[in-house]
Amino acid sequence: MLGLLPSVALAICDVEYVAQPGDNLFSIAETHYGDRERWTMIYYRNQDVLAGSSVVPGRKLQIPCVKQASEPDATPLRRRGAEMTLLTGGGYAPFTDRGLPGQGMVTELVNAALELAPSPVSYAINWEDDWSKHLFPMLDQKEFDMGFPWLKPDCAAEPDNERCANFHFSDPVMxxxxxxxxxxxxxxxxxxxxxxxxxxxxxxxxxxxxxxxxxxxxxxxxxxxxxxxxxxxxxxxxxxxxxxxxxxxxxxxxxxxxxxxxxxxxxxxxxxxxxxxEGLHVVISKRHWRGTSHLYRINAGLKKLRHSGRFEDIMSRHLELFWAQLQ
The missing domain is CATH 3.40.190.10 (Periplasmic binding protein-like II)
Structure with a gap:
């Protein structure tokens, strides 16, 4: 379980598949890759046509090929003394860690979104491995502009939840x-x-x-x-x-x-x-004077990231690395 199989090299991929009654992502991955654990490749490629995480019979799914790990995308807007500062932390593989390629899948997705955003600005990513400090006091006191990646509570049911009461959430990064x-x-x-x-x-x-x-x-x-x-x-x-x-x-x-x-x-x-x-989000204090513009920038960038195809490319690279490392 949870490993690379030789049959992956003979995968039936880069094809379109019409979902049949009784299909699920595990069975489709078994058919096309010979490896049920590769269902995440199909999941992240087809989120716009899935019902949450369920397969709908009759809908057309794209079956991507498993890609070899490659170098992370360049980050030309990322520099010291930048206009925008972001906060994240290590020890949260495969999402964020300084030792991971691209510093993790979410870090690389945020990088790409900010570079694709309208009116892009320079930005810096700062690291604090004690996650308990991130929301309070660091982001609440606006030591940094935005932080990632954070789960969003059910704010409609729990408006008094401290995250809901104090922070705005971006659209899901993933x-x-x-x-x-x-x-x-x-x-x-x-x-x-x-x-x-x-x-x-x-x-x-x-x-x-x-x-x-x-x-x-x-x-x-x-x-x-x-x-x-x-x-x-x-x-x-x-x-x-x-x-x-x-x-x-x-x-x-x-x-x-x-x-x-x-x-x-x-x-x-x-x-x-x-x-x-559940989604992983970028957050910003509700008292941040540029909260609206920063959220618009990240959300517009995330939308363009998916439309450009770079989201699937980045996810494919990190998913392949994740499953390979488990073996």
């Missing part, structure tokens, strides 16, 4: 599929929300829970599930491997890395249907 990771010998059907009722899920302490309690779901408020919150992802994966919980509910990248790190390749796998989809 989407994160939130997966259910289960024992291979204890898979359960997840086609509808009702299939989760009565289950015991594990998600580490301090992680968001709004997707479990959103409108129409209410799993926590209505006591429809049991949520266990140990200290770390490793604790959750140990618990699912020892049958103490039914599933671990975390994002695809964290889950895949944890499976490899904990030696659970032959024990734990993700279910095919994601539990939810």
């Amino acid at each position: 989407a994160l599929p939130i997966m259910l990771f289960v024992r291979q010998d204890n898979q359960f059907a997840f086609a509808e929300d009702s299939d989760i009722e009565g289950k015991t899920l594990c998600r580490p302490k301090g992680y968001f829970t709004h997707d479990l309690n959103r409108a129409g779901r209410g799993w926590l408020d209505d006591g429809k599930i049991t949520l266990v919150q140990p200290q770390s992802p490793a604790d959750c994966f140990r618990m699912v491997s020892e049958r103490q919980v039914d599933a671990v509910a975390v994002n695809l990248f964290l889950g895949a890395s944890s499976i490899v790190r904990e030696g659970l390749r032959d024990t734990v796998l993700p279910l095919e249907k994601p539990l939810s989809e």
